[in-house]
Amino acid sequence: MQFTGSHIISIGQFERADIERIFEVADQMVPYAHRRRVTKVLDGAILGSMFFEPSTRTRVSFGSAFNLLGGEVRETIGFESSAIAKGESLYDTARVLSGYSDVISMRHPQEGSVAEFAAASRVPVINGGDGSNEHPSQALLDLYTIKKELQHHGRDDVDGLRIALIGDLKYGRTVHSLCKLLTLFKDVTIWLISPKELRMPGDIVEQMRTAGLTVNESDSMEDSIAHVDIAYSTRIQEERFASQEEANLYRGRYRLNQAIYTRFCEPNTVIMHPLPRDSRAGANELDNDLNDNPNLAIFRQTDNGVLVRMALFALVLDVVDLVDKYSSDVHWYTGSRF
Amino acid sequence: MQFTGSHIISIGQFERADIERIFEVADQMVPYAHRRRVTKVLDGAILGSMFFEPSTRTRVSFGSAFNLLGGEVRETIGFESSAIAKGESLYDTARVLSGYSDVISMRHPQEGSVAEFAAASRVPVINGGDGSNEHPSQALLDLYTIKKELQHHGRDDVDGLRIALIGDLKYGRTVHSLCKLLTLFKDVTIWLISPKELRMPGDIVEQMRTAGLTVNESDSMEDSIAHVDIAYSTRIQEERFASQEEANLYRGRYRLNQAIYTRFCEPNTVIMHPLPRDSRAGANELDNDLNDNPNLAIFRQTDNGVLVRMALFALVLDVVDLVDKYSSDVHWYTGSRF
Amino acid sequence: MQFTGSHIISIGQFERADIERIFEVADQMVPYAHRRRVTKVLDGAILGSMFFEPSTRTRVSFGSAFNLLGGEVRETIGFESSAIAKGESLYDTARVLSGYSDVISMRHPQEGSVAEFAAASRVPVINGGDGSNEHPSQALLDLYTIKKELQHHGRDDVDGLRIALIGDLKYGRTVHSLCKLLTLFKDVTIWLISPKELRMPGDIVEQMRTAGLTVNESDSMEDSIAHVDIAYSTRIQEERFASQEEANLYRGRYRLNQAIYTRFCEPNTVIMHPLPRDSRAGANELDNDLNDNPNLAIFRQTDNGVLVRMALFALVLDVVDLVDKYSSDVHWYTGSRF
Structure with a gap:
C-alpha cells in the first residue's frame, strides 16, 4: 500500500x-x-x-x-x-x-x-x-513482538510459528485481529483454547483454514501449550457478559503460572497477553510468579x-x-x- | 487599543x-x-x-x-x-x-x-x-470569515454587507456578539429571522439602529434570505429552555437545504453557522445536501x-x-x- | 543522597x-x-x-x-x-x-x-x-519559602526560626511534613495552635522535641502569633470529618485579618498557607484584607x-x-x- x-x-x-x-x-x-x-x-x-x-x-x-x-x-x-x-x-x-x-x-x-x-x-x-x-496498532504490536521474540531465540521470521491463544476468544478483539494478520504467513499452526461458549468465531477459523493455517480447537490448556513458541493468554472480557454471574463462570478458568509453565511448556516458550491482565485472586490468568520469567514478554509488548x-x-x-x-x-x- | x-x-x-x-x-x-x-x-x-x-x-x-x-x-x-x-x-x-x-x-x-x-x-x-x-474570539472569526468570503467574491470590505441571522436570536451568544461587531461598519443591512418568542433582545436591535444599521425583523425565512450576501443560521439552544417540550416547539422551524437555497438565494450567497449544527432529522437547520455547495463556509469558519x-x-x-x-x-x- | x-x-x-x-x-x-x-x-x-x-x-x-x-x-x-x-x-x-x-x-x-x-x-x-x-514537594516549597522570606528580612538561614502553625493540625498533611523537615534545623521554636480535637499527632510532637525543637501547644491564636517569624495558617480539612456538622464546629475558629495582624504580630511577620484558603464568609481563615499586605507570602509559595x-x-x-x-x-x- x-x-x-x-x-x-x-x-x-x-x-x-x-x-x-x-x-x-x-x-x-x-x-x-x-x-x-x-x-x-x-x-x-x-x-x-x-x-x-x-x-x-x-x-x-x-x-x-x-x-x-x-x-x-x-x-x-x-x-x-x-x-x-x-x-x-x-x-x-x-x-x-x-x-x-x-x-x-x-x-x-x-x-x-x-x-x-x-x-x-x-x-x-x-x-x-x-x-x-x-484495533490495528494492537495487532501490529503483537505480531511485531512475536517476530522479535522468535528472532531472539534464533528464528528468522513468523513463518512456521506455533502459537496458542488462550481464554476468551469470542469477545477478544485483539485475538481476532491477530488471527487475521497470521493468515499472511506460511506454515502457521494455531491452538485455540477456550471454554466452548467463548470459542473463536467460526468465520475467522474458516478464514485461517482457507489461508492454509493448521487450526486446533480445545478447551484444555495444559496439553495445548506443550508444543508452541508463543502462549498468548487473554482476559475474560467480563464487561461484555449479560451479568457478572455469567462472567464469573469463566473467571479463572485458565491460569498460567510458573509451575504449570515448567511442567508443560517447552523451554523458552514466550508468554504474551494484550493487557491489562486481571491480577485479582479469583482471575489471575497470568500469575505474578511469572514476573521474573525472562520469557514473559507482556511488557516488551x-x-x-x-x-x-x-x-x-x-x-x-x-x-x-x-x-x-x-x-x-x-x-x-x-x-x-x- | x-x-x-x-x-x-x-x-x-x-x-x-x-x-x-x-x-x-x-x-x-x-x-x-x-x-x-x-x-x-x-x-x-x-x-x-x-x-x-x-x-x-x-x-x-x-x-x-x-x-x-x-x-x-x-x-x-x-x-x-x-x-x-x-x-x-x-x-x-x-x-x-x-x-x-x-x-x-x-x-x-x-x-x-x-x-x-x-x-x-x-x-x-x-x-x-x-x-x-x-465569546469574543468566536465573533472575530465570524467577522473575519465574512470579510474573506466577501473578498473571495470580489468585494473590498464588510461595509455594505447584507446579512440574515436565522434561528434562535434570543439565546445565541454568538449572534449577539456579531451584531455588536457589525456596528463598527458602514451601510450594513441585517435581517433578523426568528420565531417571535426567540427574537433578538431589544437593546441590541436598538444599538444597531443607533449605529446606523438597517434592521429588519421577520419570522419568515424564505423572503428574507433573497437578497443577502450571508445567510447565518444558528442552532436552537435547546439546553436553555425550561423543558424539552418547549424546545421542541422551535426545533426544525428554519431549515435551509439546497433546494431552498437554489430557489430563494442569489448566486454565491454564503452560508454560515457557529456550529455545532444539529444534524438530527427533526432539527437539521442546515441540510447535509449543502455539504458540496462551495458557498457553505461553516468549516472555513x-x-x-x-x-x-x-x-x-x-x-x-x-x-x-x-x-x-x-x-x-x-x-x-x-x-x-x- | x-x-x-x-x-x-x-x-x-x-x-x-x-x-x-x-x-x-x-x-x-x-x-x-x-x-x-x-x-x-x-x-x-x-x-x-x-x-x-x-x-x-x-x-x-x-x-x-x-x-x-x-x-x-x-x-x-x-x-x-x-x-x-x-x-x-x-x-x-x-x-x-x-x-x-x-x-x-x-x-x-x-x-x-x-x-x-x-x-x-x-x-x-x-x-x-x-x-x-x-507530599514531599509541598513540604519542600514551604521550607524554601520560609528560607527566602527570612532572607528577605536579612536572616541567613532557617536556623533560629520561630513559627506558628495554625488550624487543623491533625488532618493537615502539609504541616506534618513541614514539622518533619524542621527537625533538620537548629534552634527552631514552634507554636502549634489548634482546637484540642485537631491537635498535631503526638508522635510528630515527640519527634520534634527529640530533635531539639522547642514545641508549644495552645488553642488560642492571638498570644501565640505575637513572637514568630512565620504564621502558617491552614484550612480545616472539612472533607475528612464524619459529617459536615462536625466539620462546622471548627469552621472559622481561627481567623487572621489585617486588624489582628497589626495588633498582635511583630512587623514583617510572614503569613503562609498551603492553599486553597477557604474564602467563604463562614470560614475565611485568611481574610482578603490581607491581600495587599506585602508579608502575605501565599502566592510566592x-x-x-x-x-x-x-x-x-x-x-x-x-x-x-x-x-x-x-x-x-x-x-x-x-x-x-x-
Missing part, C-alpha cells in the same frame, strides 16, 4: 510487504524509543488525540510516540464536548477537528465510527480502536507498541528517511530502562 | 482599527496554519488553557493555535480540582494559576467570571466564553478560528514582527488540506 | 545537605521561571503526569516546571482507564506506563501507592501526594513550587550543570509578572 497520507483503519488494508515495511521502520525507531538519540523530525506537527472512549494505555502510547518524533499532542478524552449530544454528525466533527492537526489518532466506542470519521477528515486518521471492531506507533506516524507523514537527519544526542539520565 | 499585555475579554474593547489589525495579523498566519511554514516564535512559552466549562472545539482551537506558534499548552478541563469546592475565590485561583503560564485562555460557565479572573491574573487572559455573556486565535496570541505577546524570523520549512506530508 | 535516577517519595529521604542542594538548584531556576531566559535542556524528554487523584494546582505546577526545562508532558487524570477496574495491579500499571516517559510525577489517593508504583517503575517517580501520607519542582527534575535527570548551556533569550512579552 501507499502509506503517505493514508488512513490506518483496518488490518485488512495490509499485505505482507506492508507489514514488513512497518516492522522495518519500527526497528529504525529503537534508538529514539530507548533514549539513545532524540529526533525532532516532526517539530511543529500536531497530533489530534481523540479518545472518545478513554484508554490510558493506548492514548499515552500514541501520544508518547508522537512526542518521540518531535511533535506536539492536543488531546480530547471522552465526550466532554456536548457537540455530539447537540446533534452534531461525525462528518461535521471530523471536518472541524481535522483542521486543528496534522494527523489524528482516534478511539470511539462505536463500530465503524473511525472509518466514517476518516472519510470526512482532511488529515490521516489512525484507528486506536472502534468498539469491538478493529507495550514497549513495542511505541515503536509500531512511531513507525505508523513516520510512514503516514512520510518522514521515514528524515528521522535520523533531525536527530541529536540525549544528555539527561536515561538509566537502564531498556 | 494597545494589544501587548492586554486581556481580551469583550468585543466592546475593540474599535474598527483594532479589528483591522487583528485581521491583518490573521492573514499573516495563513502559511503557518496551512503548514507551508513552521514558526517557533513562542518556543518555551506556556499557554494555560483553563476550560472550567468543557468545549472541545474552542479548547483545541486555542491549543493548536498556540502550538502553531511554537508554544506549549498546559490544560485544565472542568472543575477537576476541588479547590473551588473548598471555598477558594476566583481571585486566589487566578493569582496561583497565572504563575504557571505566559498567557491564559479561559472558559467559565459564569457571566463576568473571566473578567474577574483577569483582574487578578499576572498574565494576559483571553476569554473563551463566560456563560451567556461574551472553524479554520479561520485558528488564524484569529494565533493573531490574538501574537498581538498580546507582542511577537507579530518575529513570527517569520523564527520560521522554517515543513518537511512532512501535508496533503491538500486547505 | 544520590539524586540522579532516584525516586522522590518521602521527606524522610533527605538530610540537611540534600535540602540545601535542592534549594541551591531552585535558586538557579529563577531566570527561567521568571521568563528572563528560556532553557531547552530537556528538549525531547517526556514527563508522565499520572494524577489518579485530580489536583489542578499540583499537576499544572509539575507540568509547567517540566515545560520550563524544555520537556513534553503526557497526562493522565483520574482513573479514566478501566485497567485498574479490570483487575490490573499497580505493578503492571507501573511497568507499562514507565515505558512511555523519562520521569513520572504521580498522585494517588491511597497511602503507600506511589512507593509501590515506584518500586516497579523503570524511570524515576516523584510523589505528588499519596493519600494522607506524603505557589510560585516557589515551580522552582522546587524544576530543581527536582533537574537533579533526578542529572542536567543541573547543563541548564544554562541550553538557554537563550526570551523575545515575547513577559510584563512585570514577578
Whole structure:
C-alpha cells in the first residue's frame, strides 16, 4: 500500500510487504524509543488525540510516540464536548477537528465510527480502536513482538510459528485481529483454547483454514501449550457478559503460572497477553510468579507498541528517511530502562 | 487599543482599527496554519488553557493555535480540582494559576467570571466564553470569515454587507456578539429571522439602529434570505429552555437545504453557522445536501478560528514582527488540506 | 543522597545537605521561571503526569516546571482507564506506563501507592501526594519559602526560626511534613495552635522535641502569633470529618485579618498557607484584607513550587550543570509578572 497520507483503519488494508515495511521502520525507531538519540523530525506537527472512549494505555502510547518524533499532542478524552449530544454528525466533527492537526489518532466506542470519521477528515486518521471492531496498532504490536521474540531465540521470521491463544476468544478483539494478520504467513499452526461458549468465531477459523493455517480447537490448556513458541493468554472480557454471574463462570478458568509453565511448556516458550491482565485472586490468568520469567514478554509488548506507533506516524507523514537527519544526542539520565 | 499585555475579554474593547489589525495579523498566519511554514516564535512559552466549562472545539482551537506558534499548552478541563469546592475565590485561583503560564485562555460557565479572573491574573487572559455573556474570539472569526468570503467574491470590505441571522436570536451568544461587531461598519443591512418568542433582545436591535444599521425583523425565512450576501443560521439552544417540550416547539422551524437555497438565494450567497449544527432529522437547520455547495463556509469558519486565535496570541505577546524570523520549512506530508 | 535516577517519595529521604542542594538548584531556576531566559535542556524528554487523584494546582505546577526545562508532558487524570477496574495491579500499571516517559510525577489517593508504583517503575517517580501520607514537594516549597522570606528580612538561614502553625493540625498533611523537615534545623521554636480535637499527632510532637525543637501547644491564636517569624495558617480539612456538622464546629475558629495582624504580630511577620484558603464568609481563615499586605507570602509559595519542582527534575535527570548551556533569550512579552 501507499502509506503517505493514508488512513490506518483496518488490518485488512495490509499485505505482507506492508507489514514488513512497518516492522522495518519500527526497528529504525529503537534508538529514539530507548533514549539513545532524540529526533525532532516532526517539530511543529500536531497530533489530534481523540479518545472518545478513554484508554490510558493506548492514548499515552500514541501520544508518547508522537512526542518521540518531535511533535506536539492536543488531546480530547471522552465526550466532554456536548457537540455530539447537540446533534452534531461525525462528518461535521471530523471536518472541524481535522483542521486543528496534522494527523489524528482516534478511539470511539462505536463500530465503524473511525472509518466514517476518516472519510470526512482532511488529515490521516489512525484507528486506536472502534468498539469491538478493529484495533490495528494492537495487532501490529503483537505480531511485531512475536517476530522479535522468535528472532531472539534464533528464528528468522513468523513463518512456521506455533502459537496458542488462550481464554476468551469470542469477545477478544485483539485475538481476532491477530488471527487475521497470521493468515499472511506460511506454515502457521494455531491452538485455540477456550471454554466452548467463548470459542473463536467460526468465520475467522474458516478464514485461517482457507489461508492454509493448521487450526486446533480445545478447551484444555495444559496439553495445548506443550508444543508452541508463543502462549498468548487473554482476559475474560467480563464487561461484555449479560451479568457478572455469567462472567464469573469463566473467571479463572485458565491460569498460567510458573509451575504449570515448567511442567508443560517447552523451554523458552514466550508468554504474551494484550493487557491489562486481571491480577485479582479469583482471575489471575497470568500469575505474578511469572514476573521474573525472562520469557514473559507482556511488557516488551507495550514497549513495542511505541515503536509500531512511531513507525505508523513516520510512514503516514512520510518522514521515514528524515528521522535520523533531525536527530541529536540525549544528555539527561536515561538509566537502564531498556 | 494597545494589544501587548492586554486581556481580551469583550468585543466592546475593540474599535474598527483594532479589528483591522487583528485581521491583518490573521492573514499573516495563513502559511503557518496551512503548514507551508513552521514558526517557533513562542518556543518555551506556556499557554494555560483553563476550560472550567468543557468545549472541545474552542479548547483545541486555542491549543493548536498556540502550538502553531511554537508554544506549549498546559490544560485544565472542568472543575477537576476541588479547590473551588473548598471555598477558594476566583481571585486566589487566578493569582496561583497565572504563575504557571505566559498567557491564559479561559472558559467559565459564569457571566463576568473571566473578567474577574483577569483582574487578578499576572498574565494576559483571553476569554473563551463566560456563560451567556461574551465569546469574543468566536465573533472575530465570524467577522473575519465574512470579510474573506466577501473578498473571495470580489468585494473590498464588510461595509455594505447584507446579512440574515436565522434561528434562535434570543439565546445565541454568538449572534449577539456579531451584531455588536457589525456596528463598527458602514451601510450594513441585517435581517433578523426568528420565531417571535426567540427574537433578538431589544437593546441590541436598538444599538444597531443607533449605529446606523438597517434592521429588519421577520419570522419568515424564505423572503428574507433573497437578497443577502450571508445567510447565518444558528442552532436552537435547546439546553436553555425550561423543558424539552418547549424546545421542541422551535426545533426544525428554519431549515435551509439546497433546494431552498437554489430557489430563494442569489448566486454565491454564503452560508454560515457557529456550529455545532444539529444534524438530527427533526432539527437539521442546515441540510447535509449543502455539504458540496462551495458557498457553505461553516468549516472555513472553524479554520479561520485558528488564524484569529494565533493573531490574538501574537498581538498580546507582542511577537507579530518575529513570527517569520523564527520560521522554517515543513518537511512532512501535508496533503491538500486547505 | 544520590539524586540522579532516584525516586522522590518521602521527606524522610533527605538530610540537611540534600535540602540545601535542592534549594541551591531552585535558586538557579529563577531566570527561567521568571521568563528572563528560556532553557531547552530537556528538549525531547517526556514527563508522565499520572494524577489518579485530580489536583489542578499540583499537576499544572509539575507540568509547567517540566515545560520550563524544555520537556513534553503526557497526562493522565483520574482513573479514566478501566485497567485498574479490570483487575490490573499497580505493578503492571507501573511497568507499562514507565515505558512511555523519562520521569513520572504521580498522585494517588491511597497511602503507600506511589512507593509501590515506584518500586516497579523503570524511570524515576516523584510523589505528588499519596493519600494522607506524603507530599514531599509541598513540604519542600514551604521550607524554601520560609528560607527566602527570612532572607528577605536579612536572616541567613532557617536556623533560629520561630513559627506558628495554625488550624487543623491533625488532618493537615502539609504541616506534618513541614514539622518533619524542621527537625533538620537548629534552634527552631514552634507554636502549634489548634482546637484540642485537631491537635498535631503526638508522635510528630515527640519527634520534634527529640530533635531539639522547642514545641508549644495552645488553642488560642492571638498570644501565640505575637513572637514568630512565620504564621502558617491552614484550612480545616472539612472533607475528612464524619459529617459536615462536625466539620462546622471548627469552621472559622481561627481567623487572621489585617486588624489582628497589626495588633498582635511583630512587623514583617510572614503569613503562609498551603492553599486553597477557604474564602467563604463562614470560614475565611485568611481574610482578603490581607491581600495587599506585602508579608502575605501565599502566592510566592505557589510560585516557589515551580522552582522546587524544576530543581527536582533537574537533579533526578542529572542536567543541573547543563541548564544554562541550553538557554537563550526570551523575545515575547513577559510584563512585570514577578
